[in-house]
Amino acid sequence: xPEVTQTPSHQVTQMGQEVILRCVPISNHxxxxxxxxxxxxxxEFLVSFYNxxxxxxxxxxxxxxxxxxxxxxxxxxKIRSTKLEDSAMYFCASSEAGLGPEAFFGQGxxxxxx
Amino acid sequence: xxxVEQHPSTLSVQEGDSAVIKCTYSDSASNYFPWYKQELGKGxxxxxxxxxxVGEKKDQRIAVTLNKTAKHFSLHITxxxxxxxxxxxxxxxxxxDYKLSFGAGTTVTVRA
Numbered sequence: 001x002p003e004v005t006q007t008p009s010h011q012v013t014q015m016g017q018e019v020i021l022r023c024v025p026i027s028n029h030x031x032x033x034x035x036x037x038x039x040x041x042x043x044e045f046l047v048s049f050y051n052x053x054x055x056x057x058x059x060x061x062x063x064x065x066x067x068x069x070x071x072x073x074x075x076x077x078k079i080r081s082t083k084l085e086d087s088a089m090y091f092c093a094s095s096e097a098g099l100g101p102e103a104f105f106g107q108g109x110x111x112x113x114x
Numbered sequence: 115x116x117x118v119e120q121h122p123s124t125l126s127v128q129e130g131d132s133a134v135i136k137c138t139y140s141d142s143a144s145n146y147f148p149w150y151k152q153e154l155g156k157g158x159x160x161x162x163x164x165x166x167x168v169g170e171k172k173d174q175r176i177a178v179t180l181n182k183t184a185k186h187f188s189l190h191i192t193x194x195x196x197x198x199x200x201x202x203x204x205x206x207x208x209x210x211d212y213k214l215s216f217g218a219g220t221t222v223t224v225r226a
Binding site (some may be wrong): 031033035042056104106108 | 159160163203211
Protein backbone atom coordinates (compact mmCIF):
# COMPACT_ATOMS: atom_id res chain seq x y z
CA UNK A 1 0.00 0.00 0.00
CA PRO A 2 1.42 3.42 -0.91
CA GLU A 3 2.47 5.52 2.04
CA VAL A 4 3.93 8.87 2.96
CA THR A 5 7.47 8.56 4.28
CA GLN A 6 9.32 11.08 6.40
CA THR A 7 12.97 11.46 7.31
CA PRO A 8 14.54 11.66 9.77
CA SER A 9 12.35 10.06 12.41
CA HIS A 10 14.05 12.11 15.11
CA GLN A 11 16.08 15.31 14.80
CA VAL A 12 17.86 17.09 17.62
CA THR A 13 19.11 20.57 16.90
CA GLN A 14 20.59 23.53 18.71
CA MET A 15 18.44 26.61 19.15
CA GLY A 16 19.04 29.04 16.29
CA GLN A 17 20.07 26.35 13.83
CA GLU A 18 18.28 25.63 10.58
CA VAL A 19 16.55 22.30 10.09
CA ILE A 20 15.04 20.66 7.05
CA LEU A 21 12.44 17.97 7.45
CA ARG A 22 11.87 15.73 4.47
CA CYS A 23 8.85 13.93 3.13
CA VAL A 24 8.09 11.73 0.16
CA PRO A 25 4.34 11.99 -0.53
CA ILE A 26 2.30 9.29 -2.23
CA SER A 27 3.31 9.36 -5.89
CA ASN A 28 0.03 10.28 -7.59
CA HIS A 29 -0.97 12.85 -4.98
CA UNK A 30 -1.00 16.51 -5.88
CA UNK A 31 -1.56 18.27 -2.56
CA UNK A 32 0.91 18.26 0.26
CA UNK A 33 0.66 19.40 3.85
CA UNK A 34 2.62 19.89 7.02
CA UNK A 35 1.08 19.59 10.45
CA UNK A 36 2.69 19.63 13.85
CA UNK A 37 1.81 18.31 17.27
CA UNK A 38 3.40 19.80 20.35
CA UNK A 39 3.49 17.25 23.15
CA UNK A 40 0.10 17.06 24.85
CA UNK A 41 -1.58 19.38 22.38
CA UNK A 42 -3.73 19.06 19.27
CA UNK A 43 -2.43 18.31 15.83
CA GLU A 44 -2.18 21.75 14.17
CA PHE A 45 -2.20 22.66 10.50
CA LEU A 46 0.85 24.53 9.23
CA VAL A 47 0.65 24.74 5.45
CA SER A 48 -0.76 23.24 2.28
CA PHE A 49 1.06 23.22 -1.05
CA TYR A 50 -0.13 22.66 -4.59
CA ASN A 51 1.35 23.28 -8.00
CA UNK A 52 4.57 24.61 -6.50
CA UNK A 53 2.96 27.20 -4.34
CA UNK A 54 1.39 27.57 -0.93
CA UNK A 55 -2.39 27.27 -1.13
CA UNK A 56 -3.11 27.91 2.54
CA UNK A 57 -1.10 28.55 5.68
CA UNK A 58 -1.83 29.04 9.34
CA UNK A 59 -0.67 31.85 11.57
CA UNK A 60 1.94 29.46 12.97
CA UNK A 61 3.62 29.36 9.56
CA UNK A 62 5.58 32.60 9.85
CA UNK A 63 8.68 33.82 8.04
CA UNK A 64 10.81 31.27 9.86
CA UNK A 65 9.11 28.48 7.95
CA UNK A 66 9.30 27.62 4.28
CA UNK A 67 8.30 24.70 2.12
CA UNK A 68 9.68 23.43 -1.12
CA UNK A 69 9.24 20.65 -3.60
CA UNK A 70 12.81 20.48 -4.88
CA UNK A 71 12.19 17.60 -7.27
CA UNK A 72 9.40 15.32 -8.42
CA UNK A 73 9.24 13.29 -5.25
CA UNK A 74 10.37 15.23 -2.17
CA UNK A 75 8.53 17.83 -0.14
CA UNK A 76 10.47 19.68 2.53
CA UNK A 77 9.79 21.91 5.50
CA LYS A 78 12.57 24.28 6.52
CA ILE A 79 12.76 26.11 9.81
CA ARG A 80 15.39 28.82 9.47
CA SER A 81 16.27 29.60 13.06
CA THR A 82 14.80 27.09 15.45
CA LYS A 83 13.36 28.08 18.80
CA LEU A 84 12.70 25.90 21.83
CA GLU A 85 8.97 26.14 21.15
CA ASP A 86 9.45 24.55 17.72
CA SER A 87 10.01 21.24 19.50
CA ALA A 88 7.17 19.04 18.30
CA MET A 89 6.22 16.09 16.13
CA TYR A 90 5.94 17.22 12.53
CA PHE A 91 3.68 15.29 10.19
CA CYS A 92 3.67 15.43 6.44
CA ALA A 93 0.49 14.47 4.59
CA SER A 94 -0.68 14.23 1.02
CA SER A 95 -3.95 13.91 -0.85
CA GLU A 96 -5.11 13.41 -4.39
CA ALA A 97 -7.08 16.63 -4.31
CA GLY A 98 -7.12 19.53 -1.92
CA LEU A 99 -10.66 20.48 -1.11
CA GLY A 100 -12.13 17.00 -1.13
CA PRO A 101 -10.67 13.64 -0.35
CA GLU A 102 -8.65 11.99 2.31
CA ALA A 103 -5.26 13.08 3.54
CA PHE A 104 -2.72 10.38 4.31
CA PHE A 105 -0.11 11.04 6.94
CA GLY A 106 3.49 10.03 7.35
CA GLN A 107 4.89 8.61 10.56
CA GLY A 108 6.25 11.95 11.68
CA UNK A 109 9.59 13.55 12.56
CA UNK A 110 10.16 14.35 16.19
CA UNK A 111 12.06 17.63 16.36
CA UNK A 112 13.80 18.46 19.62
CA UNK A 113 15.35 21.91 19.95
CA UNK A 114 17.87 22.21 22.78
CA UNK B 115 -11.99 29.26 12.45
CA UNK B 116 -13.11 25.73 13.12
CA UNK B 117 -12.88 24.40 16.68
CA VAL B 118 -13.20 20.68 17.29
CA GLU B 119 -13.72 19.35 20.79
CA GLN B 120 -13.25 15.66 21.57
CA HIS B 121 -14.33 13.57 24.57
CA PRO B 122 -13.29 11.66 26.52
CA SER B 123 -9.54 12.21 26.61
CA THR B 124 -8.98 8.66 27.86
CA LEU B 125 -11.15 5.57 27.59
CA SER B 126 -10.54 2.15 29.07
CA VAL B 127 -12.77 -0.71 27.97
CA GLN B 128 -12.87 -4.45 28.52
CA GLU B 129 -12.08 -6.53 25.48
CA GLY B 130 -15.30 -7.30 23.65
CA ASP B 131 -17.09 -4.20 24.89
CA SER B 132 -17.89 -1.15 22.78
CA ALA B 133 -16.06 2.17 22.75
CA VAL B 134 -17.63 5.50 21.83
CA ILE B 135 -15.78 8.74 21.21
CA LYS B 136 -17.64 11.99 20.65
CA CYS B 137 -16.65 15.18 18.87
CA THR B 138 -18.31 18.53 18.33
CA TYR B 139 -17.44 21.16 15.77
CA SER B 140 -18.20 24.84 15.50
CA ASP B 141 -18.15 25.72 11.80
CA SER B 142 -21.40 24.90 10.02
CA ALA B 143 -19.47 24.97 6.72
CA SER B 144 -17.56 21.82 7.72
CA ASN B 145 -18.67 18.90 5.59
CA TYR B 146 -15.98 16.25 5.89
CA PHE B 147 -15.24 14.40 9.12
CA PRO B 148 -12.43 11.84 9.19
CA TRP B 149 -11.25 9.72 12.09
CA TYR B 150 -7.60 8.83 12.52
CA LYS B 151 -5.95 6.14 14.62
CA GLN B 152 -2.43 6.74 15.84
CA GLU B 153 -0.38 3.89 17.23
CA LEU B 154 2.80 4.45 19.16
CA GLY B 155 5.60 5.72 16.94
CA LYS B 156 3.40 5.99 13.88
CA GLY B 157 1.55 8.74 12.10
CA UNK B 158 -2.24 9.18 12.09
CA UNK B 159 -3.91 6.54 9.96
CA UNK B 160 -7.30 7.25 8.39
CA UNK B 161 -9.75 4.59 9.57
CA UNK B 162 -13.12 5.96 8.52
CA UNK B 163 -14.66 9.19 7.35
CA UNK B 164 -18.09 10.64 6.77
CA UNK B 165 -19.38 13.47 4.65
CA UNK B 166 -22.22 15.75 5.55
CA UNK B 167 -24.64 14.23 3.07
CA VAL B 168 -24.95 11.03 5.15
CA GLY B 169 -25.81 10.42 8.79
CA GLU B 170 -24.04 7.14 9.40
CA LYS B 171 -21.31 5.00 7.90
CA LYS B 172 -20.10 1.59 8.93
CA ASP B 173 -17.01 -0.46 8.15
CA GLN B 174 -16.91 -3.83 9.93
CA ARG B 175 -16.53 -3.06 13.65
CA ILE B 176 -16.22 0.67 13.18
CA ALA B 177 -19.07 3.11 12.62
CA VAL B 178 -19.35 6.86 12.54
CA THR B 179 -22.51 8.93 13.04
CA LEU B 180 -23.04 12.57 12.20
CA ASN B 181 -25.65 15.00 13.51
CA LYS B 182 -25.33 18.17 11.44
CA THR B 183 -28.00 20.03 13.37
CA ALA B 184 -26.23 19.52 16.66
CA LYS B 185 -22.78 19.73 15.04
CA HIS B 186 -21.49 16.54 16.55
CA PHE B 187 -20.16 13.26 15.30
CA SER B 188 -19.13 10.05 17.01
CA LEU B 189 -16.94 7.02 16.48
CA HIS B 190 -18.23 3.65 17.62
CA ILE B 191 -16.00 0.61 17.91
CA THR B 192 -17.78 -2.64 18.66
CA UNK B 193 -16.30 -5.90 19.96
CA UNK B 194 -13.07 -4.15 20.90
CA UNK B 195 -9.80 -6.05 20.65
CA UNK B 196 -6.38 -5.33 22.18
CA UNK B 197 -5.13 -4.09 18.81
CA UNK B 198 -7.73 -1.30 18.97
CA UNK B 199 -5.63 0.29 21.73
CA UNK B 200 -4.34 3.57 20.29
CA UNK B 201 -4.96 7.31 20.21
CA UNK B 202 -7.96 8.27 18.10
CA UNK B 203 -8.39 11.72 16.58
CA UNK B 204 -11.48 13.24 15.05
CA UNK B 205 -11.13 16.05 12.54
CA UNK B 206 -13.30 18.38 10.51
CA UNK B 207 -12.85 20.19 7.23
CA UNK B 208 -14.92 22.39 4.99
CA UNK B 209 -14.92 22.38 1.20
CA UNK B 210 -13.51 25.91 1.35
CA ASP B 211 -10.45 24.84 3.28
CA TYR B 212 -7.40 22.76 2.63
CA LYS B 213 -6.75 22.14 6.30
CA LEU B 214 -8.07 19.62 8.76
CA SER B 215 -8.95 20.83 12.26
CA PHE B 216 -8.26 18.12 14.81
CA GLY B 217 -9.71 17.20 18.15
CA ALA B 218 -7.33 16.70 21.06
CA GLY B 219 -7.38 12.92 20.80
CA THR B 220 -8.69 10.02 22.88
CA THR B 221 -6.36 7.39 24.28
CA VAL B 222 -8.22 4.09 24.11
CA THR B 223 -6.98 1.16 26.15
CA VAL B 224 -8.58 -2.24 25.62
CA ARG B 225 -8.09 -4.49 28.66
CA ALA B 226 -7.69 -8.17 27.93
